[in-house]
Amino acid sequence: MEIRPDKKLITKSWLILISLSIVIVLFACLLHIIPALDNDVDLEQFSFYLWRIVFIAIILMWIIAAPIIILWIKNLSYFIETDKIVINKGILTKIKQNIPFRMVTDFMLERTLYDRWLGIGSIKIQTAGQTQNATGYEGKLAGLINWDELHEKLRSDLTEARASTKEISEPPKVNENALENILIELKKISRILEKGK
Secondary structure: OEEOOOOHHHHHHHHHHHHHHHHHHHHHHHOOHHHHHOOOOOHHHHHHHHHHHHHHHHHHHHHHHHHHHHHHHHOOEEEEOOOEEEEEEOOOOOEEEEEEHHHEEEEEEEOOHHHHHHOOEEEEEEEOOOOOOOOOEEEEEEEEOOHHHHHHHHHHHHHHHHHHHHHHOOOOOOOHHHHHHHHHHHHHHHHHHHHHO
């Protein structure tokens, strides 16, 4: 089953960029305290340079981030297969990330403030010690409209995968005589090696 993130994920990215722009402007407003504290600083000249730097920084942020966000989300897709989850991502370098169900320990549903406002959600995939990320999650399915149904489906698929793994991985019958014969042979080899020293 192929799943693509909803276009609302791009809207979420725009909202994050707008929020960052507002934070930068508020920080610049706070910097106006400096001329008030130091009489040697000319308020008019300080404001002139400060606001030019702020607006150039915001414009550069939008010019750089906007195309990257659009291309990243356009190239993002997820495939839910019977034994694994595949995440395709990347702009210049294409990455195909395979996460087998046998390695998955849990699925976490995540809905940020922007997600709840836009009606989307994300599912994080946690694996048993396989991730290199500090978050502990191997992959993330972001920008999902039907996050709740997919979360339940993934959990049931995980339960089925674990049940089939348990059936397959029953320990084989141990032949006690074979183990004793191996132990005897190992002792003989050990004695021969000790004599050789």
